[in-house]
Amino acid sequence: RQGKLVTFGIVPTAPETGFGYIACGAADGHIRQVRGFVEKPSLEVAQGYLASGDYLWNSGMFCFTAGAALAAFREHCPALFAAGEACWAASRGEGSATTEIDADSFAGLEDISIDYAIMEKAANVAVVPASFDWSDIGSWNAMSQLVEPDENNNRAIGETITFASHGCYIHGDDRLIAALGVDDLIVVDTPDALLISHKDHTQDVKKVVQKLKTMGHDSYRLHRTVSRPWGTYTVLEEGDRYKIKRIEVKPGASLSLQMHHHRNEHWIVVSGMARVTNGEKGEFLVHTNESTYIPAGHKHRLENPGVIDLVMIEVQSGEYLGEDDIVRFADNYGR
Incomplete structure (x- = not known):
């Protein structure tokens, strides 16, 4: 006050x-x-x-x-403050439940902590x-302290087996992990990536992230499951010229009316019902256990007209499968 x-x-x-x-x-x-x-x-x-x-x-x-914070930014970071105002002015969201931050002006903002x-x-x-209980879970070492150790001071989340190993933290999501004859290691296996580190180097994870950013690797900015205003998608598998996704669309939500230059898509409805717009075929319903094919260059749209989640499998194929191969013609979320 x-x-x-x-x-x-x-x-x-x-x-x-x-x-x-x-x-x-x-x-x-x-x-x-x-x-x-x-x-x-x-x-x-x-x-x-x-x-x-x-x-x-x-x-x-x-x-x-808010007033005290804005005054501090205006005084101590005038260039950042002005750039933030310009970014907000360029952002869209009027008449929508969400505001889409303008990507170009946001990318130009200084990368700096408060x-x-x-x-x-x-x-x-x-x-x-x-004096409340608190821990800065800023490293996997800190995370490991939340797990009870065994008789060899190993700590584990998920299905693990250890032999002749001491002082390790093992974190698994989906797979069995076995550690044999190792000491003081951090092993973290997630759907996105596998991390193996000595305990003394867990603070260096940020160097890995910076390297991924320099490489332009998608994993520095996207999880395998990505949230969108309409729902989520999860990349199940990808390889040369193909990618398989699980797509979940919330009731009443729809993706943008869009087109891809380089990829074809096969859609298989697992549960729920899809309303599909597909080029000259127009608009039609696809029920559970049914499928449809979206050729490259076709304007298309996916909607969930029902009251339960729409779950579908999308199989992409083509010479380029990047998320930036998208041309939007209409979108409910101002993108």
Whole structure:
């Protein structure tokens, strides 16, 4: 209410080197001024922070009025503030339940955290020491601490078998994982990717993400299951010139009227009913266990006219199967 930018600091219980810290200043009741923010320290420095009593873990949680935040951005990041205003002005959403952020202007915004942008620069920052249970699950090491260890200090989620292994964290979604004669490894197997790391290098996952981004690899920005305003799609399998998806469309929702230059699509309805628009064939219904074929170059649309979810399998084939091979002619979501 006084216009402060407030953050919540967690009272440290150990000299953690994987967390950021808040340096506290003078106290005003249970609220303290903020002298500064400190990045992940060495063990020796973290031990000094813990002993001093003047440092809190940076939870990354903030509370402020919209007006105070906008004023801080306007003062400390004027270029970012102006670019954000321009992006918002270019975005669409009038008359729709969703707002589609303008992609081109958004891509030009500076990639910066709120800590660097305003919290470390503003003078009106306060911190409330908080004692609720909290952990910065920012690494797989931290995630592993939520799992009870076995007699060899191995921790596991999913179906796992370990022999002569110690101090490992194994996280599996779909498959059996066996670890033989290994120590202090992090193994995370998900539908998207497999990660194998020594415990001392789990903070370097961001380097992998940056490498994927440099390569233009889809996995840095998309999960295997992707949410859309109309529902979801999951990539089940893909290879040279083919891709198989599971598509789920919410009742009453529809995809855009669209066209692809380079791929053909086969649609098989698994459950529910689909209303399909397909080139010169016009509009027709496809029932459970029925299918239809969408040739490249045909305008087409998929809708769910029913009251239950529409689930279908889509088999794509062609010389290019990227998600950017799409021309939209009409869309309910302003894309």
